[in-house]
Amino acid sequence: MTGTYEPLPMNAWLRWLTMVALPAAVLAWAGGCGSPVVPVKMDLAKLRDGVYEGETWKILVAVQIEKGKIAKIEIKKQLAPQKYTEIAKSLAEKMIEKQSADVDDITGATMSSRHLKRAVQEALLKGAGPFESPDRDPSGSPGR
Numbered sequence: 001m002t003g004t005y006e007p008l009p010m011n012a013w014l015r016w017l018t019m020v021a022l023p024a025a026v027l028a029w030a031g032g033c034g035s036p037v038v039p040v041k042m043d044l045a046k047l048r049d050g051v052y053e054g055e056t057w058k059i060l061v062a063v064q065i066e067k068g069k070i071a072k073i074e075i076k077k078q079l080a081p082q083k084y085t086e087i088a089k090s091l092a093e094k095m096i097e098k099q100s101a102d103v104d105d106i107t108g109a110t111m112s113s114r115h116l117k118r119a120v121q122e123a124l125l126k127g128a129g130p131f132e133s134p135d136r137d138p139s140g141s142p143g144r
Contacts, residue, residue, distance in 0.1 A: 044068050044099055047127040054122030058115040059088070063123035070096050073120060084112045091116055 045068035053062050058079045064072040073092035078085055087109045094103045101120040105113035 042124060042128055044070065044124075047124065048129060050127065052123040052126040054119040054124070054126065056115045056118050058112070059119050061092075061116065061119045061123060063120055063127070065124075065127045070099055070124075072096070075116075078112075080112055084109055088112060088116050092120075095120055 044065075047065045047068055049065055049067065051062050051064045053060065053076075055061070055077075059075065060077040062072075062074040062076055063070060064074070073095060075085065075088050075092065078088060080088075087106050091103065091106055091113055095101055095117075101117045101124060103117070105117075
């Protein structure tokens, strides 16, 4: 018959929910915060002095660069319980020691670690300013 609606049996809805909707929602959520941070190699000595901000949806940081070195990492805002703020501060100290955002995640705070590393990396990229593509010469024509 046309115009009539026959609902799917309950087991078909549950199957759809568990096989399609739930995995899609988990992947969408995890894609923004669960993937590892890809380290960006940069020469910190070429960074301009100043304070640069970086952020993810979960954290906002200010990274202070002095004489080509990471001098300070300030956590300005973090959407996490207080214990993670303390963990983030210790991870920031490790980044300053190593002079890189490429440090190991902290066990038990993997997602918070990754958010902090992404935010610091973004700030460092801002401090690097515009950079040249290795595939182009200064005149703008393709190189190699």
